[in-house]
Amino acid sequence: MKAAAPTLVSFAVTRECNLKCKHCYSQSVDSPHPRELNTAEAKRLIGQIAEAGAHLIILDGGEPLMRPDIFDLVRHSQSVGLTTVMGTNGTLITAEVAAKLVEAGIQALAISLDGADEETHDAFRGVEGVWEQTLRGIENVRQAGIPFQIAPTLRHGRWEQWGAIADKAKEWGATAVEVFDYVPVGRGEEYPEFEMTVEERRAFVREYIARQRAEDEMVYRCVALPQFWVEVEKTVPEDEVLTKFVRSCCAAGTRYCCVLYEGTVYPCMVLQEKAGDVREQSFVDIWQKSEVFQILRDRDRLEGKCGRCDYRYICGGARCRVYAKTGSLTAEDDACWFSEEELKR
Amino acid sequence: MKNMPWDEDLWQRLKDAISPMPPFVRQRALRTLIEAGETFARERGSEVVQEEDLIKAAKTKTPALTRQRMLDALAEMGIGVEAAEETK
Numbered sequence: 001m002k003a004a005a006p007t008l009v010s011f012a013v014t015r016e017c018n019l020k021c022k023h024c025y026s027q028s029v030d031s032p033h034p035r036e037l038n039t040a041e042a043k044r045l046i047g048q049i050a051e052a053g054a055h056l057i058i059l060d061g062g063e064p065l066m067r068p069d070i071f072d073l074v075r076h077s078q079s080v081g082l083t084t085v086m087g088t089n090g091t092l093i094t095a096e097v098a099a100k101l102v103e104a105g106i107q108a109l110a111i112s113l114d115g116a117d118e119e120t121h122d123a124f125r126g127v128e129g130v131w132e133q134t135l136r137g138i139e140n141v142r143q144a145g146i147p148f149q150i151a152p153t154l155r156h157g158r159w160e161q162w163g164a165i166a167d168k169a170k171e172w173g174a175t176a177v178e179v180f181d182y183v184p185v186g187r188g189e190e191y192p193e194f195e196m197t198v199e200e201r202r203a204f205v206r207e208y209i210a211r212q213r214a215e216d217e218m219v220y221r222c223v224a225l226p227q228f229w230v231e232v233e234k235t236v237p238e239d240e241v242l243t244k245f246v247r248s249c250c251a252a253g254t255r256y257c258c259v260l261y262e263g264t265v266y267p268c269m270v271l272q273e274k275a276g277d278v279r280e281q282s283f284v285d286i287w288q289k290s291e292v293f294q295i296l297r298d299r300d301r302l303e304g305k306c307g308r309c310d311y312r313y314i315c316g317g318a319r320c321r322v323y324a325k326t327g328s329l330t331a332e333d334d335a336c337w338f339s340e341e342e343l344k345r
Numbered sequence: 346m347k348n349m350p351w352d353e354d355l356w357q358r359l360k361d362a363i364s365p366m367p368p369f370v371r372q373r374a375l376r377t378l379i380e381a382g383e384t385f386a387r388e389r390g391s392e393v394v395q396e397e398d399l400i401k402a403a404k405t406k407t408p409a410l411t412r413q414r415m416l417d418a419l420a421e422m423g424i425g426v427e428a429a430e431e432t433k
């Protein structure tokens with residue numbers, strides 16, 4: 001299947017991080033990877049991402065602000081025409097750092113916040129006092145006038161906090177809330193108990209829809225929970241779907257992919273099946289020709305319930321979770337709550 | 346939003362194609378596409394908007410800044426794949 005250009009690519013510029021989050025998909029630690037792409041290699045990669053036709057690049061990590069040349073990379077990615085955003089834990093954003101980000105041309109930030117209170121956030125992020133630092137970072141971002149979104153991770157037993165986080169995000173002036181369903185990959189493999197049940201997911205999706213319907217300014221997106229779109233289509237009037245709701249997954253290998261600090265290309269940060277290595281092949285070649293991407297793009301290859309489903313091209317199941325559990329890119333998503341009857345469009 | 350009938354499958358695929366776009370980009374783009382697609386259909390004497398009308402609208406009426414993105418999004422849903430390639 002011919003590849004359309006990627007809409008967005010995330011580049012985890014470093015594995016180095018000042019936190020020790022339990023769910024870290026990139027296994028970040030307190031030092032850079034020995035084979036981390038150097039500045040010249042990182043710039044070449046960014047150029048190739050633009051050449052592939054991507055519109056947007058997300059610089060994340062690890063904590064991208066740990067990388068000494070990060071402002072240079074932001075500047076470079078701007079210069080090749082990419083809308084440049086950054087995913088950060090927010091703790092290192094002083095007023096000075098925020099000013100440097102503005103000067104380098106950053107267009108938006110996504111700041112992780114995994115609880116509506118200090119205790120929950122700090123416990124999940126693995127370091128005491130992070131809540132305070134994150135809030136200070138958010139305030140500095142706001143003062144500098146950088147558009148930002150808040151990115152919480154949903155997990156078993158605590159998912160209901162997302163509403164309070166979204167309230168705070170609005171109060172702080174965020175433009176969006178991007179919610180991640182917990183996927184046990186990377187360091188997260190050690191904590192399968194954080195995964196939500198199907199019932200919790202369904203309850204979240206209903207709350208999420210009600211919230212977006214009542215909201216005209218804030219945009220909600222959710223990642224690793226593609227079934228939400230089927231629920232949107234089934235329950236929301238068409239005019240509202242068209243004007244308010246954003247279908248944000250699953251884009252792994254179809255509109256999105258991710259490149260790690262040492263050059264490995266994955267379909268998604270949480271779908272870690274190697275599609276290529278930018279030290280061996282150009283990003284453009286990998287995007288267009290990788291067998292892994294070809295499989296993900298052809299939803300007619302899906303199996304079981306997903307293969308029979310009329311929504312397979314807009315949902316397709318959470319490929320990340322299916323892969324983490326079965327090692328297959330095409331097996332059915334057993335977390336899907338719809339009956340076969342409901343899967344006729 | 347629609348003022349005349351659209352081929353049902355085409356309308357569904359258009360909705361699927363634009364659904365990942367940010368609402369502020371999408372709302373304007375969609376309005377433009379719908380208006381232009383319907384005008385082109387009428388001009389050819391058709392009572393229903395078909396794929397050729399939508400492709401023409403996307404190629405000629407989408408603002409330059411978002412045109413390729415729109416054509417790529419439509420192509421992903423199997424609409425005017427050649428048109429998306431031609432403009433690259």
Ligand code: SF4
Nearest residue numbers: 306309315316317336
């Ligand atoms: S069967 Fe698969 S493709 Fe269909 S809605 Fe469920 S998870 Fe999505």
